[in-house]
Amino acid sequence: MATTRAEQPRSPSIRDVARIAGVSHQTVSRVLNNSDAIRAETRDRVLAAMEELQYRPNRAARALVTSKTRTIGVLTAQRSHYGPTVTLQAIEDAAVLRGYSVTTANIAVPTDAAVRDGLGHLLDQDVEGIIVIAPQQRVFDIIEELGVRTPYVTLRSSINEDPTALWVDQMEGARLATAHLLDLGHEYVRHIAGPQDWIEADARMQGFLREMSDRDMPVQPPILGDWTADFGYLAGRELLRWRDCTAVFCSNDAMALGVMHAARSYGLDVPGDLSVVGYDDIPEAKHFWPPLTTVQVDFAELGRRSVDILLPSGEDVLRPIDIVPQLVVRGSTSAPRRR
Structure with missing residues (x-):
């Protein structure tokens, strides 16, 4: 027979905790709110009672008392x-x-x-x-x-x-990736960017363009992508049809994976015929073949x-500090093959 709502056992209350711990319900409330006025042994008894009853404080009720929802x-x-x-x-x-x-x-x-x-x-x-x-x-x-x-x-x-x-500093991360390819000797580097309305994508694209400009390297307009491996594959197929670049910097690792697939579909070697750099350093990046050179962000x-x-703790109020991405060099990049 089904159990009715009235027959269902009720959840333990703050008064049940107080009874088991041998204290007042006001004392239990003070323990829940981390009051400094509670002795350590009393706090321990209350916490033990809560554990025994598997009591979980009602956040809504606490909010009414403390005016905080936590x-x-x-x-x-x-x-x-x-x-x-x-x-x-x-x-x-x-x-x-x-x-x-x-x-x-x-x-x-x-x-x-x-x-x-x-x-x-x-x-x-x-x-x-x-x-x-x-x-x-x-x-x-x-x-x-x-x-x-x-x-x-x-x-x-x-x-x-x-x-x-x-x-x-997404721009700096993109400059690191681009500089790595240029330092290897690549002169013709293309960029597959992320969606235009994403701030990260724009910053990474600007970093690529600035590094190329500062080195006086020829620049082709970046290709605006959508973060997916499917787009990277399609864009890679178009880029490699004409073989007018020896390296591609992708705005994320998924699109880089698609570009590597496109290179393989043409029988090209990565990195011998094409160097590829990604961005983000997803956990799978080191397992691509070859393992992907990428830019790591500590998300x-x-x-x-x-x-x-x-939620600063104590008197230490932290000011915003920039997080600078790091280049992780793996097997997907090398010096361009002499033609």
């Missing part, structure tokens, strides 16, 4: 991509260590309405702070337009004077630092 919000887009996924996981881990939970709003299609809805969703839950890892410029414009008063941290790709911004550290800035 929740931070994350506004993100394209959660399927490697960088945002790793950053989000690091944010969640760092938040848990501080006793916070994380709620997310994912922008599937980066329209103005979707951005406003995502921000509204987070603000309606009374989050204590927001971390923005959505990569489109319009997201930052809308935040400023709405005059959001909740503390927030944005992850940017170029330096500015915004005290809420934590930035990754996990980016997530941890964003929480440090939003």
